[in-house]
Amino acid sequence: MALATPSDKDIFKLILYDIKFQSARTMWHGNQKEHLIVPVAPPDCSIPAPNTCGKAFAVHYAERVGRRWKLRVQHFHQKNVALLQPWVDQLQSLLNGEQRPRRLLVIINPTCGSRKAPNIYTKKVQPIFTLAGVQTEVIQTTHAGHALAVLRRCSLHGQDGVVVVGGDGTLMEALNGLLTRPSPDGSDRPPCAPLPIGVIPAGSTDAVCGSVGTADPVTAALLIVMGVTRWVDVCSLRTAGQLLRYSLSMITYGFFGDVLQDSEKLRWLGPMRYNVAGAGRFWRSRAYRGSVAFRTAPGAMEPHKPCFADCDVCLREPVEAEGETQGQNDGEWHRVSGPFLVVSSANVSCRCKITPEGMCPRAHLSDGWAHLILVRQTSRANFLRYMYRSAAGKAPFDLPFVEYYRVKEFELLPESTGDDQRLLGEAHINLAMSVDSTAAGGEWRAPERITATGAAPAGRRPLDSVWNCDGEVVTDPAVNLRVHPRAIRLFGRGVERLEEGSGCCGCGRRTKKQI
Incomplete structure (x- = not known):
């Protein structure tokens, strides 16, 4: 999508629809940091930039702090508008070739955990998806098994991924829905999900999200719009x-x-x-x-x-022998x-x-x-x-x-x-x-059989x-x-290594020196 020709009072919003990895030296403190550029909104949903005396464009990006990713913005100013347009064009051309999700099916479980999933999505996740220019179709579950039934029968044409806002139970419903969809040709194939799944943590434990990254909604949302995935067994x-x-x-x-x-x-x-x-x-x-x-x-x-x-x-790259056609027994x-x-x-x-x-x-x-x-x-x-x-x-x-x-x-x-x-x-x-x-365990004797009805004998515990x-x-x-090796892709990078001086919990806070 091309940028409109700026007027004298325009503040540019750089439309970055794709992701570019780069290492950069941040200007405000001089430390070496990893950066991932994150797309910002198209003109119809842009967020006003700060007032400046000249012309500028804004780049929204993600910065890793400890084990989490934070959303940042950097404004580039130039009084001469003619010098800004080549920068915007060049940056956008570099990013247009990258692959990122543009349409996502979002499933929200309003009753999981502390019942804050809708609030988490509205306040923390949706603004990031809007900045990224990602189109979403939102479904809010109403009963147990709703996500499973939806993903078994709904059309996934045009979707680039499924995002679950909930806990591990909601994720399992989505996983089973994708893996048990009827095969197009009716054949019996090894399980393989047709789309990657993203998880926004909103449950009680969020063990899967913690294993793929960290149980932080902003981090999870940023990794989804980056399009970074990992294979999972x-x-x-x-x-x-x-x-x-x-x-x-x-x-x-x-x-x-x-x-x-x-x-x-x-x-x-x-x-x-x-x-x-x-x-x-x-x-x-x-x-x-x-x-x-x-x-x-x-x-x-x-x-x-x-x-x-x-x-x-x-x-490592997938190997055919890892599948279930060879050596499964x-x-x-x-x-x-x-x-x-x-x-x-x-x-x-x-x-x-x-x-x-x-x-x-x-x-x-x-x-x-x-x-x-x-x-x-x-x-x-x-x-x-x-x-x-x-x-x-x-x-x-x-x-x-x-x-x-x-x-x-x-x-x-x-x-x-x-x-x-x-x-x-x-x-x-x-x-x-x-x-x-x-x-360790002693000799094991064959136990007393249960009755034909499946109940334990009278007077005994189950x-x-x-x-x-x-x-x-x-x-x-x-x-x-x-x-089943590598049956699904999850949005995420895995658990980040903590940098020296980062907080023990990965929140990025400096730990106090021991005196």
């Missing part, structure tokens, strides 16, 4: 061969599943419901007997560096039995306010592995050690009652199914070599827990989980 959850759902962050059985189930009765407390339910469940925590079978592959125990924005693991099966307090599998690090380094700091966005964490039955004091280490950013995997594996697939056989039955009908798992640790799948309850305990 997805896991499918099945039972008896039937697909239940897809998972993006973490699925966990045992203690955290019980906490989620308890918190559903306390939704009126908002985000505090997890703390209240967790405190109550801690004193009533119990271990669940069962077996976990998992399939590994070569390189499973190779050390991984922490995942950051410049991570060479996540930035390769690898060795192993089996672990015993009472477990927690059975968890993470796709990403799951960083949030409660766990700043994540529940699984070793996980990457697209390393092709599911990270299996088993917490065996132990004392409450030891279990408190595990939770403290996870929250404090200290690796809990060296604790004697915690086991960690990188796997391509795993299955859970809960106590109520019986040890002598096949895991979800898979015969090869019963023949798998056991890697039981007698010292034998099974539930799964906490990305903040949603899955009641069927016997599941199969398989990794």
Whole structure:
């Protein structure tokens, strides 16, 4: 879109429809900073620039401060209007070739978290989209499963991405809606989302947003208009061969599943419901007997560096062999039995306010592995050690009652199914070599069978827990989980490395010197 010829009283607004990366020395303090130029509004929706005695154009851009990105504006002044137009033309020509989203489908969940999602979008996100010249179609959900139903059937023609303003539960609805859309040719293909997804954090934990960048709405909005995306692995959850759902962050059985189930009765407390339910469940925590079978592959125990924005693991080019057409059943099966307090599998690090380094700091966005964490039955004091280490950013995997594996697939056989039955009908798992640790979990005896109606025998507590799948309850305990590498793109750069002198939380504030 060409700029109109300026008059003597015009203040130029530079129309930058695309993004240009550049390193620049900021004039106001002289420190070396990374800059990303962000588009500003076209003439019909421009924001008035400050009054000046001459002529000027404004460049809106994003500057990284700690782990967040801030929106900045710089005005360039010149009394001679004829000298300004070549600058505007040259800058715009440099940016016209870049690829950025121009049309976005925005889904807002007004009831998630503290119920502030509409306010967050209106005050913090929409102005940035307007500056970027991005056209939006906004849908506000009215009931559970609304986002899932919309994205399954709506036309995505002309859209460049889907933006979710909500928490992890709303994101999972959007993810499952995109991955379960009917194939155009009716064929059965590996899951692959047709559009990238952006997440504006407005939920209770926002673990996915914290793993792809930071749980800051302005940062998330800027990364979306920049068009920066990262591939992310997805896991499918099945039972008896039937697909239940897809998972993006973490699925966990045992203690955290019980906490989620308890918190559903306390939704009126908002985000505090997890703390209240967790405190109550801690004193009533119990271990669940069962077996976990998992399939590994070569390189499973190779050390991984922490995942950051410049991570060479996540930035590598996709390889065809990573798909599901080759080697989907390769690898060795192993089996672990015993009472477990927690059975968890993470796709990403799951960083949030409660766990700043994540529940699984070793996980990457697209390393092709599911990270299996088993917490065996132990004392409450030891279990408190595990939770403290996870929250404090200290690796809990060296604790004697915690086991960690990188796997391509795993299955859970809960106590109520019986040890002598096949895991979800898979015969090869019963023949798998056991890697039981007698010292850690003891010998495991086949449990008493449940009745034909599926209820536990009279006088006994329920034998099974539930799964906490990305903040949603899955009641069927016997599941199969398989990794699907690079099934979706998320808007984001990954977690930024903190610069020297930045605040520990990534907010950009200087830390006080220790005297």
